[in-house]
Amino acid sequence: xTILKTKFLLLLxxxxxxxxxxxxxxxxxxxxxxxxxGKQPIAVASTMKEEATAQTMEELRKLADLDYTxxxxxxARQLVKDGQVDVAIFLxxxxxxxxxxxxxxxxxxxxxxxxxxxxxxxxxTALLDAFPKARQAEVASIVAHAKETPAFxxxxxxxxxxxxxxxxxxxxSLFGFTLFMVxxxxxxxxxxxxxxxxxxxxNRLIVSRIKKWEVYVAxxxxxxxxxxxxxxxxxxxxxxxxxVNFYGGFVASLLAIIPYLLCIVALxxxxxxxxxxxxxxxAAMTVIAVPFAMLGGAYWPLEVVSSKIIxxxxxxxxxxxxxxxxxxxxxxxxxxxxxxQPFSLLVFIAVVLMGIGINVMEKKVEN
Amino acid sequence: MIEVVxxxxxxxxxxxxxxxxxxxxPGEIVGLLGPNGAGKSTTIAxxxxxxxxxxxxxxxxxxxxxxxxxxxxxxxxxxxQDIALYEELTAQENLEFFGSIHKIPKRKLKxxxxxxxxxxxxxxxxxxxxKHYSGGMKRRLNIGVALLxxxxxxxxxxxxxxxxxxxxxxxxxxVKKLNKEANTAIIYTSHYMEEVEYLCDRIYxxxxxxxxATGTKEEIKAILSSEKTIELKLEKHSKxxxxxxxxxxxxxxxxxxxxxxxxxxxxxxxFLPIVxxxxxxxxxxxxxxxxxxxxxxDVFLHLTGRALRN
Numbered sequence: 061x062t063i064l065k066t067k068f069l070l071l072l073x074x075x076x077x078x079x080x081x082x083x084x085x086x087x088x089x090x091x092x093x094x095x096x097x098g099k100q101p102i103a104v105a106s107t108m109k110e111e112a113t114a115q116t117m118e119e120l121r122k123l124a125d126l127d128y129t130x131x132x133x134x135x136a137r138q139l140v141k142d143g144q145v146d147v148a149i150f151l152x153x154x155x156x157x158x159x160x161x162x163x164x165x166x167x168x169x170x171x172x173x174x175x176x177x178x179x180x181x182x183x184x185t186a187l188l189d190a191f192p193k194a195r196q197a198e199v200a201s202i203v204a205h206a207k208e209t210p211a212f213x214x215x216x217x218x219x220x221x222x223x224x225x226x227x228x229x230x231x232x233s234l235f236g237f238t239l240f241m242v243x244x245x246x247x248x249x250x251x252x253x254x255x256x257x258x259x260x261x262x263n264r265l266i267v268s269r270i271k272k273w274e275v276y277v278a279x280x281x282x283x284x285x286x287x288x289x290x291x292x293x294x295x296x297x298x299x300x301x302x303x304v305n306f307y308g309g310f311v312a313s314l315l316a317i318i319p320y321l322l323c324i325v326a327l328x329x330x331x332x333x334x335x336x337x338x339x340x341x342x343a344a345m346t347v348i349a350v351p352f353a354m355l356g357g358a359y360w361p362l363e364v365v366s367s368k369i370i371x372x373x374x375x376x377x378x379x380x381x382x383x384x385x386x387x388x389x390x391x392x393x394x395x396x397x398x399x400x401q402p403f404s405l406l407v408f409i410a411v412v413l414m415g416i417g418i419n420v421m422e423k424k425v426e427n
Numbered sequence: 428m429i430e431v432v433x434x435x436x437x438x439x440x441x442x443x444x445x446x447x448x449x450x451x452x453p454g455e456i457v458g459l460l461g462p463n464g465a466g467k468s469t470t471i472a473x474x475x476x477x478x479x480x481x482x483x484x485x486x487x488x489x490x491x492x493x494x495x496x497x498x499x500x501x502x503x504x505x506x507x508q509d510i511a512l513y514e515e516l517t518a519q520e521n522l523e524f525f526g527s528i529h530k531i532p533k534r535k536l537k538x539x540x541x542x543x544x545x546x547x548x549x550x551x552x553x554x555x556x557x558k559h560y561s562g563g564m565k566r567r568l569n570i571g572v573a574l575l576x577x578x579x580x581x582x583x584x585x586x587x588x589x590x591x592x593x594x595x596x597x598x599x600x601x602v603k604k605l606n607k608e609a610n611t612a613i614i615y616t617s618h619y620m621e622e623v624e625y626l627c628d629r630i631y632x633x634x635x636x637x638x639x640a641t642g643t644k645e646e647i648k649a650i651l652s653s654e655k656t657i658e659l660k661l662e663k664h665s666k667x668x669x670x671x672x673x674x675x676x677x678x679x680x681x682x683x684x685x686x687x688x689x690x691x692x693x694x695x696x697x698f699l700p701i702v703x704x705x706x707x708x709x710x711x712x713x714x715x716x717x718x719x720x721x722x723x724x725d726v727f728l729h730l731t732g733r734a735l736r737n
Contacts, residue, residue: 062527066513073515073556260511264572267475267500268528425478
């Protein structure tokens with residue numbers, strides 16, 4: 061307890077690094093979350109009447125994951141040309157044209173949807189035309205009523221190519237950056253051990269009446285708690301003050317982070333055991349953290365990565381498993397049994413790395 | 428008494444400490460000298476129970492402490508060469524922390540902190556963060572931390588490195604006082620021979636992992652005391668005088684530098700009956716002469732060699 065208390069006192073004396081890293085997590089998570097569009101933008105230009113255009117737009121907006129905005133034809137063409145949108149739709153009375161960028165994957169589905177909208181409208185027109193003008197208003201109201209209370213409820217779901225996945229850019233950025241940046245906070249905690257071993261404080265602790273395992277436990281608990289408090293703080297800020305939806309899994313996410321954090325503490329201990337100086341340790345942690353973040357999907361969801369090599373490499377990053385658990389308890393609403401695999405893997409990595417780390421550290425003293 | 432028996436430590440293929448035997452009795456100050464890489468630090472680390480020896484034993488009151496180091500830790504204080512303090516904390520906070528890890532009861536610790544602050548002369552500065560201390564003040568606090576649990580034995584590893592003469596003098600006086608008043612036995616390592624000569628009752632000289640000389644100051648110096656160095660100052664230089672001096676068989680290592688001549692003679696040889704008649708013969712006026720006894724440094728260099736160490 062004495063060591064733990066002193067560690068927190070030291071943190072209070074020099075809180076700058078901790079505060080700055082917390083601000084950086086919040087800032088990046090916010091900016092990245094806001095910067096990434098949740099829905100893919102689609103430009104629409106129309107030569108139809110205003111009412112018909114509005115009606116078609118309304119139909120189109122029923123499709124999830126696409127965001128339709130009305131432009132002039134010239135502007136719509138320019139947006140596709142500039143790469144700002146992947147698709148421009150040109151609506152006409154009885155036909156439509158698509159201007160599609162080569163990397164837009166859902167052309168066929170969009171085409172199907174548009175064809176269905178046009179087919180419906182043409183059917184409706186044909187139906188009305190089959191009745192005398194005097195009765196057309198009555199038939200139109202019957203059709204409208206039938207639309208409002210359909211015999212079958214149609215739900216639009218999983219609009220995307222290949223496997224569908226749930227993605228919330230704000231939540232993903234928050235989780236990704238928190239898992240990434242907390243590595244540095246944990247590294248800073250473990251760096252205390254590296255520094256104290258060099259400047260003789262560690263030896264003073266060892267030759268005192270405190271047992272060696274108590275010294276290790278106190279340092280590791282401090283490291284864990286400094287990282288955990290930071291995550292709790294960041295999650296609370298985004299939950300209470302920023303409009304981030306945790307899908308009812310806020311408390312669960314605070315618990316779900318624990319195995320990941322244990323794994324990172326163990327990883328930092330392992331790195332500390334094979335590096336002798338604080339400088340080398342910090343350099344090594346930086347070299348490890350960035351690729352782990354990129355491979356683990358901290359910056360972008362792994363579901364959009366097509367490279368098989370990157371996907372294979374992603375399995376070595378604890379961030380992948382951390383994200384899996386966090387997404388599982390929030391947006392994916394996974395069953396707890398589904399989270400057992402990433403949970404077990406993180407705990408397994410933590411036990412192995414911690415064991416090796418402490419052993420190598422002790423061996424170095426003796427050899 | 429702490430006894431070190433046939434202590435050996437090997438790092439892979441290198442024997443850093445090879446079959447070292449030493450002891451320290453309550454109330455004495457023992458110096459441990461040696462060039463860099465001699466094995467002093469490894470020996471100290473083993474005696475401090477920081478690392479396990481490859482072979483040999485460390486006994487406290489005839490009982491081995493290798494398996495149960497806590498007995499030794501309770502009576503041993505270690506002043507490391509590095510400043511092992513939390514720079515962000517004040518002297519008081521550092522003392523409180525290092526006192527509490529020795530499980531000193533709160534009330535007792537408060538008293539001990541006051542006593543220690545007095546011993547190291549930092550009563551006025553106890554609320555200041557250590558990072559704002561001078562090198563000397565840090566060194567003093569570094570010593571103070573090791574005194575909190577009233578150790579009967581104290582290991583001091585170069586405690587005066589890099590400080591001003593005033594602080595150094597203060598530390599040396601504190602060590603003396605500690606030894607006299609609290610009867611604390613001290614193992615003192617330093618590269619400053621005059622410190623060891625001033626403080627220590629007995630000296631061990633280590634080199635290449637082994638103890639190569641041991642004894643009291645006088646006994647150590649006696650290693651080189653079979654000869655003494657004589658330095659003559661003449662009124663003027665005289666070549667025939669020097670040539671005739673060279674022919675005297677009892678003198679050795681004669682060196683001439685203008686009107687200064689130095690030579691070695693056996694410790695009990697009376698050199699004046701040889702020199703004075705020669706001066707008279709050559710009409711040379713002997714202005715002065717100086718008899719030089721060997722210093723601890725001379726012995727140290729004689730034993731460990733003058734070649735530079737890495």
